[in-house]
Amino acid sequence: MSSPSVSVILPVFNAEPFIGCALDSVLRSSLADIEVIVIDDGSTDHSADIAQKRAQTDARVRIKRFSRKGIANALNEGIALASSPVIARMDADDICDPRRFELQLACLRQNPDMAVVSCLVRPVSDASLSAGNRRYVEWVNQSISSEQIARDLYIESPLPHPSVMFRASAVRSLGGYRRYDGPEDYDLWLRMSDAGMKFCKVPAVLLLWRFHHANLTRSDPRYRKNxxxxxxxxxxxxxxxxxxxxxxxxxxxxxxxxxxxxxxxxxxxxxxxxxxxxxxxxxxxxxxxxxxxxxxxxxxxxxxxxxxxxxxxxxxxxxxxxxxxxxxxxxxxxxxxxxx
CATH class of the missing domain: 3.40.50.20 (Rossmann fold)
Incomplete structure (x- = not known):
């Protein structure tokens, strides 16, 4: 049996209000040849049950449950299970545009020198978006070309983590994600940049990026400025x-x-x-x-x-x-x- 065109890795921890919509948006992809690997990182709510129901009705969905390991370890578990040479990230509280995987995969195929492709994002919030987050999203959406992204990596991460698609071999060659006291995605982008790997973006809004009170980027001390x-x-x-x-x-x-x-x-x-x-x-x-x-x-x-x-x-x-x-x-x- 041939491997799917894209393996979608979706880690989840207590995202019951959102995971159903997130999975449904992935499964509506115009690129049907995908597998969706849900890594339940010790959820104590009904997140895993909701994902399991999707798996019962769509054979493309697989769910693996683990005791709480943290986001970096959960992502590495997903990478180990992925059967496609191309991996897309997705978070349990975001919404995918149906064209996202198709357009990002086409971009990687047309640009064999690129290791990671992202996209533009639109913020979604359960409250008014803070001025800082609004400014950050505007900045992210202005950093599009490979040259801009390489420059902006010195400032902060211009690549929203759930927006990326990458070559599995590139990330595996660096040992995957590292668990340390900082943001695991920014650390990975810097290590990839160190290794001479390149990044680009599809210049279209292909992800609704949710900001809410439980969002890790806003609540985890590892993501603070220091x-x-x-x-x-x-x-x-x-x-x-x-x-x-x-x-x-x-x-x-x-x-x-x-x-x-x-x-x-x-x-x-x-x-x-x-x-x-x-x-x-x-x-x-x-x-x-x-x-x-x-x-x-x-x-x-x-x-x-x-x-x-x-x-x-x-x-x-x-x-x-x-x-x-x-x-x-x-x-x-x-x-x-x-x-x-």
Whole structure:
């Protein structure tokens, strides 16, 4: 018996109000040649029973029950069970567009150099969407090309986890998901990027992405800013070591705030000293930070050809102004500076 075109992995933990609709949306896919692997991660509600009813009426659905292992282990169980060389992620509280798997699979087939394909998303919320989540979704939907995604991975994850489809061999070659005190998807994307793998998106809204009070991204402490920042700094230091960033130039950090200080500490611990800081906020001015000089923006473009700037400014609304500043000083993003 030939393997299905796509294996859909759907982990679930106590998603009784949503899992029925999520599964129904997957099973309505225009690509009928799929298998759906539901990994019940120790649910204490009726999530598994709802999934089992779908399995009784649709042979494409399989359900495996485990004691509580956590999302990373549940996903690895699903990858081990997948029989297709292509795997799509889905969450138990989201809704798939019927065209999603067909369009994403076509994209992977047309672009053999791509390891992961995502799509645009539309947020769904049981309450008013916070300004931060609204801004994040807008940013995610603007990061489309392979080049944009590679750049934006240094900022945060531009790939909503339940929106992705990937080549199973690519993820298996890295040992799958890792369980640690940070977000397992962002960690995987960074490891794939380290390995030279590429990402892209189908430029169409193919997933309704639900935000609610029990949503893991909003409630799990592993997804807080500190976890992202720590993992990001590790990634940046590794890219500097490999010559993919900074390219042997002296390093300056834009933003002498908490993120900038932690970045400086991480780079120094990795063996890459920082020359000093640039404060892009004209209203706040100090002469030193972490024992290093702090310059104003006049320092950018002034006898700094052998300098690389890491911009550790966490305010999203500051980034357009930072990009304008560097463009005016004939600096190229990714070559002369990078926003983190």
């Amino acid at each position: 976890a992202f920042l720590r993992r990001k700094i590790e990634h940046v230091a590794r890219q500097v070591r490999r010559g993919r960033l900074a390219h042997g130039r002296k390093i300056r950090i834009c933003g002498p705030g908490l993120a900038g200080k932690r970045l400086e500490q991480g780079l120094v611990e990795a063996g890459f000293p920082v020359e000093g800081f640039v404060d892009v906020n004209p209203a706040r001015r100090s002469d030193t930070c972490s024992g290093l000089p702090v310059w104003n923006t006049a320092a950018v473009g002034k006898r700094d050809k052998n300098r690389f700037y890491f911009c550790a400014v966490r305010r999203w609304d500051s980034w357009p102004e930072i990009r304008r500043l560097f463009k005016e000083r004939n600096k190229t993003e990714g070559i002369d500076y990078l926003i983190l």
